[in-house]
Amino acid sequence: VFQVSSPLKTTPSSLSEYEVLPNGCEAHWEVVERILFIYAKLNPGIAYVQGMNEIVGPLYYTFATDPNSEWKEHAEADTFFCFTNLMAEIRDNFIKSLDDSQCGITYKMEKVYSTLKEKDVELYLKLQEQNIKPQFFAFRWLTLLLSQEFLLPDVIRIWDSLFADDKRFDFLLLVCCAMLTLIRDQLLEGDFTLNMRLLQDYPISDVHLILKKAKELQDSK
Structure with missing residues (x-):
């Protein structure tokens, strides 16, 4: 968990460009952290590698800032789906x-x-x-x-x-x-x-x- 959360909390990224969420909602970095954590658990052969947060960030931003509020509600699931499919194509870059x-x-x-x-x-x-x-x-x-x-x-x-x-x-x-x-x-x-x-x-x-x-x-x- 530390491997995933540390870079998200300390590295400047696109996450700072999101609008502030209402009280009671999770922070955007928490959503991205969960996406990466679940991906790492489902893919133990690659797990989490530094830099994956920079891949998932633009995907999540695109869905989380959708002008359609109904689509925006599914930003986490849509991001996970797209990130998983993208990683299927580029995962070899992260395997030493x-x-x-x-x-x-x-x-x-x-x-x-x-x-x-x-x-x-x-x-x-x-x-x-x-x-x-x-x-x-x-x-x-x-x-x-x-x-x-x-x-x-x-x-x-x-x-x-x-x-x-x-x-x-x-x-x-x-x-x-x-x-x-x-x-x-x-x-x-x-x-x-x-x-x-x-x-x-x-x-x-x-x-x-x-x-x-x-x-x-x-x-x-």
Whole structure:
């Protein structure tokens, strides 16, 4: 229980953006905590891993702020259903023993670079020359589905595009590549320290520009 509740109480997240609940109602973090706790109990093979709270947060926010009050009442159940189905697709990212397998997170991070090499070899070679490994930034991008890189409304917009795509996680790789190519000039000019700062605190906030670029990369195959 402590594993689940600790990050929810101490980490700033989208939960602060909800409207205050009436007296007698549970706090939003308590609802999210219960969702994660039940998921961990039903899935002992993976249990709770740090970062799952960042995945469930945008889902719960979407349901808990629905303008239809009747639908809003079912926010917890709807969130649990969607979170469980989403985790069925991305759970391998959270299983350490699978890290180096073809379905693990290490393979996916390397796939970001192999895709970048195909789309922008000059930028790829620059990052390789500076020994900037995808693990330094793409781990968070991929495991948390970019939920920590943008404001919550923008995260929801990105997820809307991801979930609408049949090959949604291939598209996520393209979104990551788009993020790199959109700051290529800064990366080509910067040194290791500056580039690491750019990648760990991504400077572009216009997600529509990023999604447009990702679609261009997708269509250029």
